[in-house]
Every structure is written in C-alpha cells, then in structure tokens.
Amino acid sequence: MEQIIECNNLTHYYGKRLIYENLSFTVPQGRILGLLGKNGTGKTTTINILSGYLKPHSGECRIFGQEIQTISPALRRNIGLLIEGHVQYQFMTITQIEKFYAAFYPGQWKKEAYYELMNKLKVAPGQRISRMSCGQRSQVALGLILAQNPELLVLDDFSLGLDPGYRRLFVDYLRDYARSEGKTVFLTSHIIQDMERLIDDCIMMDYGKILIQKPIAELLEKGRCYTCTVPEGYEFPASDDFYHPSIMRNQLETFSFLSPEEAETKLKLMAVPYTDLHSKHVNLEDAFIGLTGKY
Numbered sequence: 001m002e003q004i005i006e007c008n009n010l011t012h013y014y015g016k017r018l019i020y021e022n023l024s025f026t027v028p029q030g031r032i033l034g035l036l037g038k039n040g041t042g043k044t045t046t047i048n049i050l051s052g053y054l055k056p057h058s059g060e061c062r063i064f065g066q067e068i069q070t071i072s073p074a075l076r077r078n079i080g081l082l083i084e085g086h087v088q089y090q091f092m093t094i095t096q097i098e099k100f101y102a103a104f105y106p107g108q109w110k111k112e113a114y115y116e117l118m119n120k121l122k123v124a125p126g127q128r129i130s131r132m133s134c135g136q137r138s139q140v141a142l143g144l145i146l147a148q149n150p151e152l153l154v155l156d157d158f159s160l161g162l163d164p165g166y167r168r169l170f171v172d173y174l175r176d177y178a179r180s181e182g183k184t185v186f187l188t189s190h191i192i193q194d195m196e197r198l199i200d201d202c203i204m205m206d207y208g209k210i211l212i213q214k215p216i217a218e219l220l221e222k223g224r225c226y227t228c229t230v231p232e233g234y235e236f237p238a239s240d241d242f243y244h245p246s247i248m249r250n251q252l253e254t255f256s257f258l259s260p261e262e263a264e265t266k267l268k269l270m271a272v273p274y275t276d277l278h279s280k281h282v283n284l285e286d287a288f289i290g291l292t293g294k295y
C-alpha cells in the first residue's frame with residue numbers, strides 16, 4: 001500500500017516547551033484520516049509541519065515520498081491546504097479569486113467543482129469576499145481547494161464557521177469526492193459528528209503523544225463504556241486496559257477495548273470489588289471522551 005504521508009519520530013518544541021516527542025504515523029493512499037485531540041495537544045502544529053511551514057525540532061515528514069521541507073513545486077501543487085478557512089485576497093470577488101488561483105494550477109484546475117459549491121451559496125458572484133460572513137468565506141476557501149483537484153487534501157478545522165446544513169453538504173460531498181477519485185485526506189475538526197460521518201481512520205492525541213491510531217470501524221466495534229457498582233470511597237488501581245476511570249458516589253465508569261469476558265477476568269485479577277457490571281458500544285464522541293478524559 002502506497003503511503004502518501006510518512007512522519008517518523010517528530011519532536012517539536014516552542015522555545016523550551018515540549019509539545020510532543022517521537023510522533024510517528026503514516027497515511028495510505030485513498031484514506032481519510034482525522035486527527036483528534038483536546039485543545040492545545042498539537043494538531044495545528046502537526047498540520048503546520050505537514051504543510052512545510054514549520055520545521056520540527058527533529059524527525060522527518062515525507063509527503064509523496066519527498067521530505068516536505070524540500071519537496072518539488074510539481075508535487076507541492078498536488079497538496080491542497082486549508083489553514084482555518086481563510087482566503088487571503090479579500091478585495092476580490094467570487095469570480096475574480098477563482099480566475100486568480102486557476103493560473104497557479106494549469107492542467108489540473110477544475111472550476112466546475114468550485115462553482116458547484118458556490119452555487120449553493122446565497123451570494124451574487126460579484127460580491128467581494130471582504131463583505132461575506134465568516135462561514136461564507138470558509139466555503140469559498142473549500143471550493144478553491146476542490147477546484148485545485150489535489151491528490152492530498154490537508155484541512156485544519158475545515159468546518160470553522162459553517163452552519164449545520166452546509167457542514168453536512170460539505171462532509172457528504174468531500175466523502176464521495178475522495179472515495180470516487182481515490183484522494184487522500186488528512187483533517188482536524190472539533191465537530192466529532194462530522195468526523196464520524198467522514199473519516200476512515202483516526203489518530204487521537206493526548207498531551208505529548210499519540211493515544212491510538214485505528215480505523216474508525218475497529219474503534220467503534222471494540223471500544224466499550226463499562227459501568228459497575230463499587231463501594232463508596234473506592235480508588236480504582238491504575239491499569240493500561242481501563243482508561244480514565246471515574247467514580248461518582250458508588251458508580252464507576254471507564255472506557256476499554258477489552259471484550260466483556262476479558263474485562264470481567266481482568267477486574268477479578270485486579271481484585272476490584274465490583275457488582276452489576278454493564279457494557280455498551282459507544283459513538284466516536286464517547287470514545288474520544290473515554291480515551292482522553294473529561295477534563
């Protein structure tokens with residue numbers, strides 16, 4: 001399987017502050033990968049490294065097999081980059097900005113993709129970008145990336161400012177477009193419902209490290225929320241199998257990838273004084289909170 005993105009042992013500091021150490025991951029061709037993590041875990045930092053804007057303290061980041069810092073212009077044209085939804089030339093109109101960007105991508109520009117999305121916008125083609133709302137500007141930026149028709153799309157917080165209807169439209173459009181054209185997508189968003197609808201694989205980050213990298217189907221099939229009753233005041237021992245156990249009065253709640261049988265065996269081995277053990281499958285948001293904790 002061809003790897004479009006390969007990051008090996010990325011370590012980054014801002015000044016003396018370590019953001020993360022030895023981060024490694026790959027993204028194969030044709031997959032949609034979502035990077036999830038709490039505020040400040042380093043998602044935008046990672047996007048900035050992937051775009052070549054930021055040089056990591058150490059480690060390497062290769063895209064299409066080339067080191068991103070020295071990638072050739074011909075390959076760079078095949079990366080569509082959205083940094084928090086901003087279009088730079090706000091004095092231009094919808095039509096002018098399309099013509100402006102088209103000149104950078106001869107032979108690959110698909111203006112129909114841009115106008116297909118713009119037609120859903122309730123603004124005249126002659127309206128200046130500076131007079132549009134934040135969400136409308138995001139839509140223009142997303143339309144320009146689709147027209148660029150890149151092999152790899154890197155989208156940071158792509159749903160910023162979009163209303164629920166337009167988010168749904170864009171998520172469905174992007175998923176069908178990526179699947180039918182074999183595009184690779186790397187994205188971040190805090191809107192987990194969008195992620196669940198869109199992505200094939202996810203990386204969940206905690207402060208300083210990657211917690212998991214898994215296909216969504218496997219995460220949702222194996223991840224479970226467990227609840228049971230324990231004596232009041234009980235302290236759950238630390239365990240790699242049970243994430244973020246929380247106890248409210250005598251009700252314990254925790255997240256685990258163990259099956260119910262394995263969980264029972266493990267709890268007995270740990271001598272946990274539990275009764276009334278229940279487990280349920282979770283959605284992506286519950287898995288995210290289960291793995292990263294509530295606060």
Ligand SMILES: Nc1ncnc2c1ncn2[C@@H]1O[C@H](COP(=O)(O)OP(=O)(O)OP(=O)(O)O)[C@@H](O)[C@H]1O
Nearest residue numbers: 014015019037038039040041042043044045046190
């Ligand atoms: N240019 C910078 N100089 C110093 N510190 C920075 C800089 N950019 C980011 N940071 C810090 O690095 C950490 C990671 O920031 P980053 O923006 O990558 O997080 P994030 O996961 O994208 O957060 P969010 O979910 O809030 O968008 C934060 O603590 C932030 O304060």
